[in-house]
Amino acid sequence: MTGPVLVLVDQTETVLTNPTRELLTLARQVSPDRAPVAVWLGAPDAVDLAGLGAFGVEQVLVPDLTGVDAHAPVAAAEALAAAVAAAEPEALLFASTFVTKEVAAVLAVLLRTGAVVDGTGLSRAADGALVVEKTVFASTWTTRCAVVGGGPALLGLKSHAVEPAPVATPTAPAVVPVPVAFTPAASAVRILERTERHSDDGRPNLTDARVVVVGGRGVEGDFSLVEELADVLGGAVGATRVATDEGWIDHAAQIGQTGVSVAPRLYIGAGVSGAVHHRSGMQAAEVIVAVNTDQDAPIFEIADLGIVGDLTEVLPQAAAEIRRLRGE
Amino acid sequence: MKIVVCVKHVPDTQADRSFGADNRVARSEDDVLNELDENAVEAALTIAEEHGGEVVALTVGPAAAAGAVRKALQMGADAAVHVLDERIAGADVLGTAEVLAAAVRAVAEDGPVDLVVTGMAALDSLTSMVPAALAATLGLPALTLAAEVTVADGVVRVRRDVGEVAEVLEADLPALVSVTDQANEPRYPNFKGIMAAKKKPVRTLDLDDVALAAPALAGTRVLQAEERPARVAGEVVLDAGDGGVRLAAFLAERKFI
Numbered sequence A: 001m002t003g004p005v006l007v008l009v010d011q012t013e014t015v016l017t018n019p020t021r022e023l024l025t026l027a028r029q030v031s032p033d034r035a036p037v038a039v040w041l042g043a044p045d046a047v048d049l050a051g052l053g054a055f056g057v058e059q060v061l062v063p064d065l066t067g068v069d070a071h072a073p074v075a076a077a078e079a080l081a082a083a084v085a086a087a088e089p090e091a092l093l094f095a096s097t098f099v100t101k102e103v104a105a106v107l108a109v110l111l112r113t114g115a116v117v118d119g120t121g122l123s124r125a126a127d128g129a130l131v132v133e134k135t136v137f138a139s140t141w142t143t144r145c146a147v148v149g150g151g152p153a154l155l156g157l158k159s160h161a162v163e164p165a166p167v168a169t170p171t172a173p174a175v176v177p178v179p180v181a182f183t184p185a186a187s188a189v190r191i192l193e194r195t196e197r198h199s200d201d202g203r204p205n206l207t208d209a210r211v212v213v214v215g216g217r218g219v220e221g222d223f224s225l226v227e228e229l230a231d232v233l234g235g236a237v238g239a240t241r242v243a244t245d246e247g248w249i250d251h252a253a254q255i256g257q258t259g260v261s262v263a264p265r266l267y268i269g270a271g272v273s274g275a276v277h278h279r280s281g282m283q284a285a286e287v288i289v290a291v292n293t294d295q296d297a298p299i300f301e302i303a304d305l306g307i308v309g310d311l312t313e314v315l316p317q318a319a320a321e322i323r324r325l326r327g328e
Numbered sequence B: 001m002k003i004v005v006c007v008k009h010v011p012d013t014q015a016d017r018s019f020g021a022d023n024r025v026a027r028s029e030d031d032v033l034n035e036l037d038e039n040a041v042e043a044a045l046t047i048a049e050e051h052g053g054e055v056v057a058l059t060v061g062p063a064a065a066a067g068a069v070r071k072a073l074q075m076g077a078d079a080a081v082h083v084l085d086e087r088i089a090g091a092d093v094l095g096t097a098e099v100l101a102a103a104v105r106a107v108a109e110d111g112p113v114d115l116v117v118t119g120m121a122a123l124d125s126l127t128s129m130v131p132a133a134l135a136a137t138l139g140l141p142a143l144t145l146a147a148e149v150t151v152a153d154g155v156v157r158v159r160r161d162v163g164e165v166a167e168v169l170e171a172d173l174p175a176l177v178s179v180t181d182q183a184n185e186p187r188y189p190n191f192k193g194i195m196a197a198k199k200k201p202v203r204t205l206d207l208d209d210v211a212l213a214a215p216a217l218a219g220t221r222v223l224q225a226e227e228r229p230a231r232v233a234g235e236v237v238l239d240a241g242d243g244g245v246r247l248a249a250f251l252a253e254r255k256f257i
């Protein structure tokens, strides 16, 4: 009998993040007869038990992190290896980020197993194998990948792989402590400084947002019009590397090859040329709208609607018209 | 100091990229040194210039991958190692890390390696997993995604921004560092560099040479690869004073309002 699906829990302060809810939903979809098992790398009393119960979790494994900083990827990987030894799962699901991908790389070496990351979907093939779908080459190709060789599959999924679906009857998850024998490698990297810059602007997280409005060099230092349009649409604000390099907006807003990669339902780019480095991070958007003064800008080649115009005129007019259409 | 810099040969991101019938990335003559590895070479050269020492460029890949180490030599690396072996084809993160680790050990036979430098991601796979997997295989601390690297008194320190977190990390040498495109501005090879590169040693090794008896079988398999329908350009309208209204009307039609 194959083991359960283990899900790595991520929380914003005290509640499960949306990607975690999606992972729990996927875990139940691929293994309907088996409750997903959660693993939490944090204080045992800080885990969102109600949130996990809403998605049918019966057990939360909590590795004992005494003596290490779980922000160090090797420490996190050793803790997860202990959880894997305890649960003997078929797969470990995690939200694909730079940090979790690094943890998965170390875990793959520790467990001598395979990892597939940046997945956009998860399903079970006719032969029982778990199959991850992912888009590659700037979203121009789709691949379907499986982990072979028997070890637990380490599978990283991006946001929006599925619509979160709570269970009809919530469960009461039990917290199961897991002892870990950390090696010196877990503390070989010393974290001298660590600052989390949580923006408190109330906007959705860039990678989770259904709508993303992006400003490029064309905003010439002023993101207020981009922010205004994002806010009327309830969206997140993103940027090109030019805009983050210039310091007009935080580095965390950079979309593209070396920034974050997004796949929202709607992407609106203003003053963005559509360089290949940027496109690889947004081409998977469902609908693309571009506003640019240059009618030959490459972004128009992939836009569902292109407005050749000055963003300082088009964006405020669009925001006002949206408010008018809503009767505000 | 002895520094090994890992460089990969990849399909040009500006060209049409595809998978072959074997579900592997199709190779072409236009393949290039992974752009993000130029930042790795630059970081390695800068550190070697500051502290004295030698930079060895290392690649694992098919015959054409010699192009990647050649470019690194032109930029200023002192020597190169190319691991070329049919048994490597199809290796994934685990297998690649294992082969790179064996090659680093082979380089260390004539003097210990103090630092391994890699790029932040290979632009074909974009996994960003090889650096941490390589460090784990070698038993080295990994300081990844560095926007700034400094080496002093046997300690390497990096500053990095990952998502909404800014960190300063440190580890004792020997260690592995992966650098982002924010870390530096890669130099262009000049004429002198291009001429000098022709005389620099390139060792081509196979798995037996690096004493790797059985490379890890791929832990992952691509079952299927298919091209997605190309995005087609939609309507492009000139703003005649009503551009914002048209934009809003489009969003309403697509049910975003």
Ligand SMILES: Cc1cc2nc3c(=O)[nH]c(=O)nc-3n(C[C@H](O)[C@H](O)[C@H](O)COP(=O)(O)OP(=O)(O)OC[C@H]3O[C@@H](n4cnc5c(N)ncnc54)[C@H](O)[C@@H]3O)c2cc1C
Binding pocket: A215, A216, A217, A218, A219, A239, A240, A241, A242, A243, A254, A255, A256, A257, A258, A259, A270, A271, A272, A273, A274, A275, A276, A277, A278, A281, A291, A292, A293, A294, A297, A309, A310, A311, A312, B035, B036, B181
């Ligand atoms: C290794 C590497 C990695 C990179 N990674 C990334 C990445 O992750 N993300 C990324 O974004 N870039 C990345 N880049 C940079 C990328 O190549 C482009 O330089 C960048 O995306 C261009 O940003 P932009 O569109 O803002 O600027 P530009 O290309 O300068 O375009 C500005 C556009 O604004 C238009 N414009 C000007 N004024 C107005 C106005 N008033 N109204 C409307 N339109 C106006 C112009 O017509 C122009 O098309 C990377 C580059 C390298 C080499």
Ligand SMILES: Nc1ncnc2c1ncn2[C@@H]1O[C@H](COP(=O)(O)O)[C@@H](O)[C@H]1O
Binding pocket: B006, B007, B008, B009, B034, B036, B037, B040, B058, B059, B060, B061, B096, B100, B117, B118, B119, B120, B121, B122, B123, B125, B126, B127, B128, B129, B130, B131
């Ligand atoms: N076959 C390879 N040969 C040499 N270096 C590699 C190879 N594959 C990956 N690397 C290094 O690892 C980094 C990250 O690659 P990846 O994890 O595949 O995204 C690259 O920027 C290279 O420095």
